[in-house]
Amino acid sequence: MLSKESLQKIDAATAKYPPDQKQSAVMAALVVAQEEKGHLSTEVIEFVAGYLGMPPVAAYEVATFYGMYDLKPVGRHKLCICTNLPCALAGANEAAEHLKRKLGIGFNETTADGRITLKEAECFGACGDAPVMLVNNKKMVSFMTPEAIDKFLAELK
Amino acid sequence: MNSAHPPFDPGIFGPDAIILKGLTGLNWRLKDYEARGGYQALKKILADRIAPDAVIAEVKKSALRGRGGAGFPAGLKWSFMPRQYAGPKYLVCNSDEGEPGTFKDRDILRYNPHTVIEGMLIAAYATGATAGYNYIHGEIWEIYERFEEAIAEARAAGYLGRNVLGSGLSFELYAHHGWGAYICGEETGLLESMEGKKGQPRFKPPFPASYGLYGRPTTVNNTETFAAVPWIIANGGQAYLELGRPNNGGTKIFSISGHVERPGNYELRLGTPFAKLLEMAGGVRGGRKLKAVIPGGSSAPVVPGEMMLATDLDYDSVAKAGSMLGSGAVIVIDETTCMVRALERLSYFYYEESCGQCTPCREGTGWMYRIVHRIETGKGRQGDLDLLYDVADNIMGRTICALGDAAALPVRSFVAHFRDEFQYHIEHGRCQVGSPAAREMAA
Numbered sequence A: 001m002l003s004k005e006s007l008q009k010i011d012a013a014t015a016k017y018p019p020d021q022k023q024s025a026v027m028a029a030l031v032v033a034q035e036e037k038g039h040l041s042t043e044v045i046e047f048v049a050g051y052l053g054m055p056p057v058a059a060y061e062v063a064t065f066y067g068m069y070d071l072k073p074v075g076r077h078k079l080c081i082c083t084n085l086p087c088a089l090a091g092a093n094e095a096a097e098h099l100k101r102k103l104g105i106g107f108n109e110t111t112a113d114g115r116i117t118l119k120e121a122e123c124f125g126a127c128g129d130a131p132v133m134l135v136n137n138k139k140m141v142s143f144m145t146p147e148a149i150d151k152f153l154a155e156l157k
Numbered sequence B: 001m002n003s004a005h006p007p008f009d010p011g012i013f014g015p016d017a018i019i020l021k022g023l024t025g026l027n028w029r030l031k032d033y034e035a036r037g038g039y040q041a042l043k044k045i046l047a048d049r050i051a052p053d054a055v056i057a058e059v060k061k062s063a064l065r066g067r068g069g070a071g072f073p074a075g076l077k078w079s080f081m082p083r084q085y086a087g088p089k090y091l092v093c094n095s096d097e098g099e100p101g102t103f104k105d106r107d108i109l110r111y112n113p114h115t116v117i118e119g120m121l122i123a124a125y126a127t128g129a130t131a132g133y134n135y136i137h138g139e140i141w142e143i144y145e146r147f148e149e150a151i152a153e154a155r156a157a158g159y160l161g162r163n164v165l166g167s168g169l170s171f172e173l174y175a176h177h178g179w180g181a182y183i184c185g186e187e188t189g190l191l192e193s194m195e196g197k198k199g200q201p202r203f204k205p206p207f208p209a210s211y212g213l214y215g216r217p218t219t220v221n222n223t224e225t226f227a228a229v230p231w232i233i234a235n236g237g238q239a240y241l242e243l244g245r246p247n248n249g250g251t252k253i254f255s256i257s258g259h260v261e262r263p264g265n266y267e268l269r270l271g272t273p274f275a276k277l278l279e280m281a282g283g284v285r286g287g288r289k290l291k292a293v294i295p296g297g298s299s300a301p302v303v304p305g306e307m308m309l310a311t312d313l314d315y316d317s318v319a320k321a322g323s324m325l326g327s328g329a330v331i332v333i334d335e336t337t338c339m340v341r342a343l344e345r346l347s348y349f350y351y352e353e354s355c356g357q358c359t360p361c362r363e364g365t366g367w368m369y370r371i372v373h374r375i376e377t378g379k380g381r382q383g384d385l386d387l388l389y390d391v392a393d394n395i396m397g398r399t400i401c402a403l404g405d406a407a408a409l410p411v412r413s414f415v416a417h418f419r420d421e422f423q424y425h426i427e428h429g430r431c432q433v434g435s436p437a438a439r440e441m442a443a
């Protein structure tokens, strides 16, 4: 179900916790699985649960509780823009509108070519760099004014 | 904008900085940290065999208060860890920084990760903890990876693992990441999350010191709290206390955001006037007038600008102004801002992030959001403001964790200080303030 590299990453995460507490690695394991598969299908979640020796329902609970897991397919790039108040005061709403116009989609939608999914997000802990955007969960881009967004989109593959 | 583009002027975090002193964005590695005196405090403790109780006494003397929001004295918290306990005891660093407005732990970890590791080592020595975890906000993945690198450096140099520097102290440290849930910043939600579950806070008591991670004695402190410890041990608790004010020892990193010219982190002595911080941040953007400030993260009550300009930044002074120093996240709001719309966004956040465990919070945050939303969109009703108060009052003090209060306090304070604006919305179905945001909403 998962590649050898992914399993190695999960094993490395598991090694951080006491041997009888493998479940502590479930968040890390689901991130690894999501990265390989693009999103977390029921089968993948069940596989991760089995791999860590925990009941499938316990892994579902985790996958549905935390906001950055994708239970449905997303575009090749997932862009999350923070619109919480500190960012909103510094232009996040304008940035979000600009993104929607440029991409022709709203929040929680994917462009017709399957390239980009746009989401609204809560505080990243980066409010001094507003507007801020997370690209595929792991890369943060800062000071995303409409001009910076244009440049960013032009460079995005 | 002082945090995004290294290398920068090492004085950028302010002349009083100790945690962020001399950082350029490029000197975060072990060798750099050692070159500026890093790990000397730990070495001193181990070499002189200073008793754990004496370390705790020094931290108590420093009046270091928890930097995560509640301001609980760190030394006192450490003293709650049971001395005679057979089995593992844990230390957890809370870097799940998600309180809107707060972005200091990110910069500490990014620019000075070893000071957190050294602080945790000293805390482990003082509390007898055998292993530690740093729970890092999932949204700052690159910082999580850097912390893993810093841990690897420290381990290779003999600072972590069995028999640290040949002293007999053993302490393992690992990084754990979140994945998008504000509630995991609450310390028992965080522990549940670390155990591989939903991050739903635990009923207290028992407190983590007696029943924490995996049911073991555990101390949870904020990143900035740990980061201050090496300086305290190296320079003495008294010296740290004197940087600040009685009962408010040391420096504090303030994350200033919103309508200022130069948002960013500034490390100031506790007791520094807010006006000074505002000046360091270049003043209100575009020379506009200050309307209001949320001085301690989005959960802290809002304070009118005039009042804030007369307030000093320490726990007790901000409390006197009717708010909380909280995490030290200072959100600046200028005269063009519609307070109804601002509150609507915050209320939406708490509604979204309530973990759903307690009925007053799960239902109440939804009620509050819907009421503020209908006022904002011109559908407010007479009596809505009383209803808002009523809902807020029915949440406060009735939930397992403080997220309920965190949602209710902004509502109560926004309405208390800016009632006219809310009333105008209700009566006229539109905004009193001529801001672009307000016009956009009214259109």
Ligand SMILES: Cc1cc2nc3c(=O)[nH]c(=O)nc-3n(C[C@H](O)[C@H](O)[C@H](O)COP(=O)(O)O)c2cc1C
Pocket (backbone or CB within 6 Å): B065, B066, B067, B068, B069, B070, B071, B072, B074, B094, B095, B096, B097, B098, B099, B182, B183, B184, B185, B186, B187, B188, B220, B221, B222, B223, B225, B401, B402, B403, B406
């Ligand atoms: C809803 C909620 C969110 C919180 N978020 C954080 C956080 O992001 N970081 C943090 O250190 N403390 C946070 N706290 C406070 C923690 O529960 C805890 O008090 C703190 O980590 C203890 O460390 P300290 O004593 O060093 O401040 C939060 C509390 C609540 C109720």
Ligand code: FES
Pocket (backbone or CB within 6 Å): A082, A083, A084, A085, A086, A087, A088, A122, A123, A124, A125, A126, A127, A130, A132, B100, B101, B102
């Ligand atoms: S409010 Fe957007 S990153 Fe904090």
